[in-house]
Amino acid sequence: MSEFRHAPVMLDEVIEGLQIKPDGSYLDCTLGGGGHSSEILKRLKGGKLYAVDKDQDALAFAKTRLGSAPTYIHSDFKEAIASWEYEKLDGILMDLGVSSYQLDTPERGFSYRFDAPLDMRMDASAKLTAYEVVNEYSQKELTDILFKYGEEPYAKKIAANIVKERANAPIKSTLELVKLIEKSIPPKVRYGGSHPAKRVFQAIRIEVNGELAGLYEAILAAIKLLKPGGRIAVITFHSLEDRIAKQAFKYAELPCICPPKSPICTCGKVSEIEIITKKPILPSETEMEANPRSKSAKLRVAQRKE
Numbered sequence: 001m002s003e004f005r006h007a008p009v010m011l012d013e014v015i016e017g018l019q020i021k022p023d024g025s026y027l028d029c030t031l032g033g034g035g036h037s038s039e040i041l042k043r044l045k046g047g048k049l050y051a052v053d054k055d056q057d058a059l060a061f062a063k064t065r066l067g068s069a070p071t072y073i074h075s076d077f078k079e080a081i082a083s084w085e086y087e088k089l090d091g092i093l094m095d096l097g098v099s100s101y102q103l104d105t106p107e108r109g110f111s112y113r114f115d116a117p118l119d120m121r122m123d124a125s126a127k128l129t130a131y132e133v134v135n136e137y138s139q140k141e142l143t144d145i146l147f148k149y150g151e152e153p154y155a156k157k158i159a160a161n162i163v164k165e166r167a168n169a170p171i172k173s174t175l176e177l178v179k180l181i182e183k184s185i186p187p188k189v190r191y192g193g194s195h196p197a198k199r200v201f202q203a204i205r206i207e208v209n210g211e212l213a214g215l216y217e218a219i220l221a222a223i224k225l226l227k228p229g230g231r232i233a234v235i236t237f238h239s240l241e242d243r244i245a246k247q248a249f250k251y252a253e254l255p256c257i258c259p260p261k262s263p264i265c266t267c268g269k270v271s272e273i274e275i276i277t278k279k280p281i282l283p284s285e286t287e288m289e290a291n292p293r294s295k296s297a298k299l300r301v302a303q304r305k306e
Contacts, residue, residue, distance in 0.1 A: 007100065008035025009235055009294045013281050014093060015039055017233045017301035023047050024090030027225075028070075029077035032099045034062040040093075041069050050086065052077045054123040058099065076123070076210070078218040081225065088227045094219070097237040098122075098205065100293065110205060112197035115175040120201075120208045130204050134177060135170050139163045149212065149240065150203030158184040158200060174201075202238065212240060219248035223272055226304035231276070233301045242280065242298050249275050249302050273302040 008014075014036055020026065022045035028037045031053040040049055051070040053059050059072055073080050077094065102110045102122065109119030109130060118130035137145070139159050146155035161184045162171065171177055178197045182190055190196045206212055222232055236242040251257075255271040280298035288295045 007291045007294070008033070008039070009095065009097065009291070009297045010281065010283055010287065010299050011035060011039060013299055014095075014233050014235070015043070017276065017281075017299065018091040018093065018231050020044070021047065021090055025087055026050070026091045027089050027093070027222075028052065029080070029092065029094045029222075030096065031062050031070075031072075032058055032095065033101060034058075034065045036093055036095060037062065037066060037070060040091075041066060047090075048087075050089075052080045054126075055099070055102070056124060057101070061101075078214045081218050081221050084225055088230070089225050090227055090230045092222050092226065092230075092232045093235075094222070094233070095235045096211070096215075096241050097235065097293075097297065103293075109174055110201070112174060112178050112195055112201050115173055117172060118174060118177065120205045122209045126209075128208055130208055131170075131172065133204050133207055134162060135166050145207050146200055146203045148203070149206040150199035151239070152199040152203060154185045154189075206240075212244065215241070216244050216248050219245060220252060223248075223252050223302070223304060228304055228306040230304045231301060232273075232304075233299060236280075236298050236300075237296050242300075245300050246280075249273065249300060252302070271305060273304055276301040276303055 018026070020040060020043040022043065024044070025048040026040050027050045028040065029052050031037055031051040037049060037051050049070040050073060051062060052073045052075055054074065054076045056074060059074055063072065098110060102108050104111070106114035106116045109116045118134055120130040142159035142162055143155045146152040146158060152158065158181055161180055165171060165180055171180065181197045181200050185196055219234065226232060234245045236245055252272045253275055254269060256265045256267055257269045258265050258267045277300050280300050283294040283297055
């Protein structure tokens with residue numbers, strides 16, 4: 001297995017945001033290359049770290065890097081949170097980005113830069129792949145996914161061309177899909193700005209891995225796992241994720257959800273957190289230069305009320 005390379009985004013800001021206690025219990029929901037977990041472990045003395053990832057390559061590499069110190073959990077973090085059976089936590093980290101290892105390993109099929117089978121599964125044991133999405137979803141389903149998850153302005157045209165192309169033969173590789181995307185959009189768009197396939201690949205990846213499904217509920221459930229004074233840090237990488245994190249934090253902070261004109265509160269809602277980052281923290285210029293993939297990252301931090 002090649003080295004699981006992934007530069008941890010906003011490492012110092014995350015560690016500061018979590019305010020790690022040496023004897024505390026922490027959960028890294030997306031272990032990846034173990035960069036954040038490694039720094040958390042350095043600050044623990046008698047504390048506990050739970051490390052979750054649904055990518056078996058990530059877990060295998062992390063075990064060589066971090067040893068037996070963490071409790072490793074092979075799972076989608078949303079499922080791990082929903083079925084949590086361990087103690088309450090002092091801190092939770094959700095780094096929602098796809099890892100550099102996944103992007104840079106051609107055979108995983110995440111990247112539009114390499115020719116590879118259409119896969120994009122973070123968990124190699126999962127059934128749904130990008131191949132099924134591209135070749136079996138209806139034109140309407142494809143259009144909806146590309147527009148909703150990729151915010152792709154040419155979603156209808158791209159979906160129509162996918163359906164037309166696959167009628168002759170299945171679309172099997174990433175570069176086949178890239179060529180089809182390129183011919184579906186105007187030249188002035190194709191050759192300006194970011195790669196023309198970026199939004200489409202993002203959308204298909206999100207669909208394959210169910211990245212947004214249940215995220216709002218998972219953040220709210222994670223907050224309930226915190227001890228009083230415990231903190232949750234969420235790193236997002238596109239507007240869809242960030243909007244969900246922002247809305248979940250806002251809801252958890254509300255003391256009441258009764259209609260505005262209600263004379264008395266009858267909802268029973270209580271304010272669970274204090275939002276520490278009124279505006280999201282962004283990477284420094286230095287970090288963005290060193291790691292261009294951090295440019296779209298946003299960090300939000302909240303603290304469980306006493």
